Amino acid sequence: MTAPDEEHELRQRFLELKRHDQRRAPDFEKMWTARRPARSPWRSIVPAASLAAAAMLMMWCGAKTALTGASSPEAVAPAAAPAPVLGTAxxxxxxxxxxxxxxxxxxxxxxxxxxxxxxxxxxxxxxxxxxxxx
Amino acid sequence: MGISEDARSIEHELAALHPASFGWALACSGRDADVAEEVLQDVYFKVLDGRARFDRRSSLKTWLFGVIRMTAREHRRWSVLRVLRGGRADAEPSETIADGGRAPDSEAAARQRAEHIARALSRLAERQREVLHLVFYEDLSIAEAAEVMGVALGTARQHYERGKHALAALILEQGANG
Structure with missing residues (x-):
């Protein structure tokens, strides 16, 4: 099939598909004037729960870091341990x-x-x- | 032009574009008429409550088709959640159900040919299917199709060329198989 033939054939096929689809297109007026249904609670619950989980994880990680940092001797008394001399660490x-x-x-x-x-x-x-x- | 007048003019243009919009929504929803209707309804809600605003940087048609494409993607994502909640899976297209009545022979033949091309299209890659639909079905230029799809013109042209040959081959193959 040559290129123009190919394009012509495809246009014909798509035209048939278009006619077929247009017969079952819903009414515009009905859709345009339809009332918005109550928003599904899942649409807000899922992102909110994800955010809360992320925040809790960050808080937990932060608390863990703070606890380990506070218990280490460097954090409690940094001047107590002498700095190691180069080469004799x-x-x-x-x-x-x-x-x-x-x-x-x-x-x-x-x-x-x-x-x-x-x-x-x-x-x-x-x-x-x-x-x-x- | 006042706001209400502007809104009314957009309403008129959307009404004129409605059959084409439904066709594009079908293409973006795996040719499931119920999902396509849901998608289009959501698009109109977005236009009505200002979540989708036409800023006249492109033609209304390319802008609207871009919104439909994005909304269909959102629906696909939410359908996964719907499945997890035990709802409808959107897995079985309602195409055959919608046209279930007895049709005259010519209409049945036309429907069969339409189903052939729909089946052949479904075997193409998504981008190829999209660009071919926009060019052949919606009569957009390749540049406009690229705008709707959010890709570069060269990319759209490549998908168009490859898709066109692949679709022609698939139609020939279907014809040979009867």
Missing amino acids: SEAAPVAGETGAFDPAPLDFLLDVPGSAPRSARALGLDSNPLQGW
Whole structure:
């Protein structure tokens, strides 16, 4: 089929479809003067509930951050812990809160270098040589 | 021109466009006549209470068709919620039900041909279906169709060309299958 033939054929087909549709088009006047039905409560409930849930989540996250921040020694007494000197961070005695924060992953042992202290020991400040291993 | 006069002129134009608007609402609602009517009713409500305002930056027809397209999309989204609430799923088009009575032979043949093209259209990609409907059914230019669809002219032209060949092939295939 050539392009003009194709277009002509399609126009004819669409015209038939249009005639078919127009026979069952509803009355304009009836639709234009129809009264708006009562708005479904779901249309306002769903967005409102979503907003409330998001707000609660944000409040919960904020409260959690505030609680953990307040319980950490840095937040309570930032001047109490001396700032670590460059290069001797691992030599500094671990602060009470830091040792508790170390949480080794199950596969952390794979990262250990043979001949050096295990990572868990380094994280606890037991590795005395900062140049060895890491 | 006063506000009421302006509103009355828009009402007259909408009345003149009503059959075409219903055809476009049908195309945007998977050819379900009930959903198309709901969509169009919602569009008129939007026009009446000012949620959809014609600012004369385009022709009334392209603006109205854009509103119909957006409203049909909203309805599709809300129909998911309706299904979740156990309501009607809008899954079965009411096309065959609406024309259920006995029709004369010529009318039945015309209806059959219309159903053929509707079926072939339903097998096209959404954008192709939209642009072909707007150009061939609504007599819009490709540029106007692009405006209604909210796409670039080049994109609309590409969908038009591809869709036209695909639809012609589908019609031939249907003809061959009887």
